[in-house]
Amino acid sequence: MNTQMTRGPLIAAGAALGIGMGGFVDGIVLHQLLQVHNMLSAKYPTRGIEPEQLVVHLQINMFWDGLFHVLTWVMTAIGLALLWSAVRRRDVPLASKTLLGAMILGWGLFNFVEGVIDHHILHIHHVTETENHLVWDLAFLSSGVVMIVIGGLMAVSRPSHVTTEGRL
Amino acid sequence: MNMLFRITAVVGVALAVASPVEACPFCDSSTAEEVRAGIFNFDFGYHLAVTFAPFPILVAALILLYYWPSLRGFQRTPDHTSSLTICLPPTPSEQS
Numbered sequence: 044m045n046t047q048m049t050r051g052p053l054i055a056a057g058a059a060l061g062i063g064m065g066g067f068v069d070g071i072v073l074h075q076l077l078q079v080h081n082m083l084s085a086k087y088p089t090r091g092i093e094p095e096q097l098v099v100h101l102q103i104n105m106f107w108d109g110l111f112h113v114l115t116w117v118m119t120a121i122g123l124a125l126l127w128s129a130v131r132r133r134d135v136p137l138a139s140k141t142l143l144g145a146m147i148l149g150w151g152l153f154n155f156v157e158g159v160i161d162h163h164i165l166h167i168h169h170v171t172e173t174e175n176h177l178v179w180d181l182a183f184l185s186s187g188v189v190m191i192v193i194g195g196l197m198a199v200s201r202p203s204h205v206t207t208e209g210r211l
Numbered sequence: 212m213n214m215l216f217r218i219t220a221v222v223g224v225a226l227a228v229a230s231p232v233e234a235c236p237f238c239d240s241s242t243a244e245e246v247r248a249g250i251f252n253f254d255f256g257y258h259l260a261v262t263f264a265p266f267p268i269l270v271a272a273l274i275l276l277y278y279w280p281s282l283r284g285f286q287r288t289p290d291h292t293s294s295l296t297i298c299l300p301p302t303p304s305e306q307s
Contacts, residue, residue: 055277062269078214082262087249090213094220095242102236103249107262114266121273145276152272156265167261199281 052135054145054198056125061149061194063119069153070115073170074108082107084168122149136202144197151190158184 073080081089081104089100126142129135161167162180170179236246 051277051279054279055273058276059273062273078217083258089217094223097217097220098242099245099249102242102246106236106246106250107258110259110262114263118266118269121270125273125277152269153265156268156272160265160268161261165261165264167258 048134048136050136050138050141050198052125052129052132053137053141054148056122056129057142057145057198058149058152059118059122059125061122061146061151062153063115063117063122063149064146065150065153066111066115066118068150069157070108070112079171080168081105082111082168084172085166088172090172138202140200140202141198144194144200147190147194148198149194151187151192151194154183154187155191156187158187 069080074082078089081101083104087100087103089097089104092100130137158180162169162183169176170183173179236243236250
């Protein structure tokens with residue numbers, strides 16, 4: 044007797060983890076280490092202003108960056124819950140390639156959706172608040188598209204090794 | 212260089228305004244008042260909405276991936292360790 048298998052739950056779990064971890068990479072690398080791409084930096088800029096005003100703007104941006112991190116934490120938690128649910132199902136093949144591809148797909152989805160909405164529709168911030176921000180915004184968007192394509196192809200391609208051992 | 216200047220400026224201002232707790236947005240200082248005014252104002256709801264805006268779309272994408280029809284349907288035989296398939300010739304009733 045054959046069993047009908049589905050990769051949807053594992054791909055959704057990996058994508059959620061990719062969205063969350065991609066958000067954390069964004070927050071840690073861009074917001075904190077490079078100090079660009081802050082949540083409301085188009086409205087409260089951190090360049091070309093007096094030091095006293097800079098402190099206020101940095102703290103306002105830090106507050107909204109914090110709320111953004113709350114959501115990336117929630118997405119990571121959702122990803123863990125979905126992954127736990129997937130590994131307990133016998134009809135979900137556990138393939139590392141599928142999970143890794145889904146995580147890259149999720150990261151790409153994050154960059155693409157965040158870029159389109161925040162940078163190009165709402166203009167609440169840009170990757171850098173400089174005159175040539177469009178170049179950086181398009182590079183950010185392109186990175187999302189590339190990761191969606193690569194991760195998507197990896198996730199849906201036939202896995203070389205599948206296991207169902209260790210299921211509860 | 213630009214970043215180094217900004218970091219130096221922030222540290223310099225923090226040192227210049229004495230107590231480090233005054234950097235807190237919920238503290239009692241003129242800087243803190245400005246920060247609070249910049250956060251909890253008429254635009255608070257709008258800023259909250261735009262901060263959360265990408266996430267409903269991302270959750271919708273996850274739901275779509277979870278139930279994507281083409282991701283289900285491929286067949287896989289059970290592990291040989293968990294079951295044994297025995298092929299028997301058809302019975303006379305099945306033959307008829």
